Amino acid sequence: MIQRIAIIGLGTMGPGMAARLARGGLQVVAYDVAPAAIERAGSMLGVAEGVLDALGIAVPPAGAGTVRFTDDIADAVSGADLVIENVPENISIKADVYRTIDSLIASDTIVASDTSGIPITKLQAHISHPERMVGMHWSNPPHIIPMIEVIAGEKTAPHIVTTIRDLIRSIGLLPVVVKKDVPGFVENRVLYALLREAVDLVERGVIEPEDLDTCVSWGIGYKIAVIGPMALLDMAGLDIYKSVSSFLNADLSNRDDVAPMVLEKTNASKLGIKSGEGMFSYTPEQTKALQGERARKLVAVRRILEGRE
Numbered sequence: 001m002i003q004r005i006a007i008i009g010l011g012t013m014g015p016g017m018a019a020r021l022a023r024g025g026l027q028v029v030a031y032d033v034a035p036a037a038i039e040r041a042g043s044m045l046g047v048a049e050g051v052l053d054a055l056g057i058a059v060p061p062a063g064a065g066t067v068r069f070t071d072d073i074a075d076a077v078s079g080a081d082l083v084i085e086n087v088p089e090n091i092s093i094k095a096d097v098y099r100t101i102d103s104l105i106a107s108d109t110i111v112a113s114d115t116s117g118i119p120i121t122k123l124q125a126h127i128s129h130p131e132r133m134v135g136m137h138w139s140n141p142p143h144i145i146p147m148i149e150v151i152a153g154e155k156t157a158p159h160i161v162t163t164i165r166d167l168i169r170s171i172g173l174l175p176v177v178v179k180k181d182v183p184g185f186v187e188n189r190v191l192y193a194l195l196r197e198a199v200d201l202v203e204r205g206v207i208e209p210e211d212l213d214t215c216v217s218w219g220i221g222y223k224i225a226v227i228g229p230m231a232l233l234d235m236a237g238l239d240i241y242k243s244v245s246s247f248l249n250a251d252l253s254n255r256d257d258v259a260p261m262v263l264e265k266t267n268a269s270k271l272g273i274k275s276g277e278g279m280f281s282y283t284p285e286q287t288k289a290l291q292g293e294r295a296r297k298l299v300a301v302r303r304i305l306e307g308r309e
């Protein structure tokens with residue numbers, strides 16, 4: 001039974017995951033190599049807990065869990081039943097973490113990666129006892145989005161997938177088991193198909209970035225939260241999909257590299273909210289207000305989708 005969880009990496013994803021797991025009654029120890037990340041994560045915890053209260057996520061009868069921060073990786077993983085690796089999307093950084101923890105954990109400690117899409121089979125090559133490694137892909141913001149993908153690599157033992165799926169379910173979240181270890185799994189294959197086309201349309205001057213967001217959020221996003229893509233095909237009619245896709249698919253972006261607009265911005269350190277500028281610009285005050293407003297709206301929508309309003 002999983003009771004003690006170590007989270008390695010406290011950037012965008014780590015603090016929200018820690019808060020959500022603790023709310024589910026689990027004992028979390030959270031570590032980052034950067035002291036500033038640990039400090040920031042500590043201050044984000046209270047914010048995430050407030051959002052969990054607003055979502056109405058109840059503490060289990062046995063009581064809430066805890067989050068403890070540490071700057072010592074051995075302290076973080078020692079005695080853990082599950083380690084969730086949550087460091088940057090780079091195989092060599094992830095492999096370094098696996099090498100470091102290998103001698104610090106028991107051979108049956110489950111090691112999960114929150115990778116956005118590196119095949120688990122590739123990551124398993126860097127850890128001993130690869131049968132205990134599994135993909136556990138959360139969605140951002142992790143304390144609000146309830147769906148988590150679970151992915152087996154070629155060497156993952158089937159019972160590890162079941163254990164992680166059951167853990168996710170036991171704390172009131174929604175596991176989706178992905179049946180093949182394809183790059184990007186399912187969520188990001190679908191998201192990146194959309195993002196590739198969106199970036200291409202803005203880059204070609206077909207639409208302004210703000211208008212692209214209005215079009216997708218109100219034309220597609222709002223609808224798709226209620227009617228998933230497979231159900232949408234039935235609602236529109238497969239005959240319509242057949243006719244439109246027969247001429248449109250060939251015209252959609254099929255670029256297989258990173259779009260120049262994205263390279264230009266990342267080369268200039270314009271990374272989005274985290275650097276103050278990306279597709280749009282953000283002052284620190286605007287960022288704070290935006291994050292609060294987005295959390296409030298996501299909470300309200302989720303409560304309605306769950307039939308709780």
Ligand SMILES: NC(=O)C1=CN([C@@H]2O[C@H](COP(=O)(O)OP(=O)(O)OC[C@H]3O[C@@H](n4cnc5c(N)ncnc54)[C@H](O)[C@@H]3O)[C@@H](O)[C@H]2O)C=CC1
Pocket residue numbers: 008009010011012013014031032033034037086087088089090093096097114115116117137138139140
């Ligand atoms: N940002 C997103 O929307 C999502 C990201 N992911 C995935 O989750 C993982 C983490 O992503 P983010 O939180 O966005 O990254 P991030 O770059 O915001 O944070 C990564 C953290 O890892 C720390 N770190 C780097 N090397 C480390 C090491 N050796 N030991 C311990 N900590 C170390 C960094 O100091 C940093 O705080 C990536 O694999 C990413 O693809 C998954 C779902 C959503």
Ligand SMILES: Cc1ncc(C=O)c(C(=O)O)c1O
Pocket residue numbers: 115116117138139140141188
């Ligand atoms: C752009 C982007 N890339 C990856 C992920 C998750 O792996 C997300 C997300 O969860 O929102 C994302 O927005």
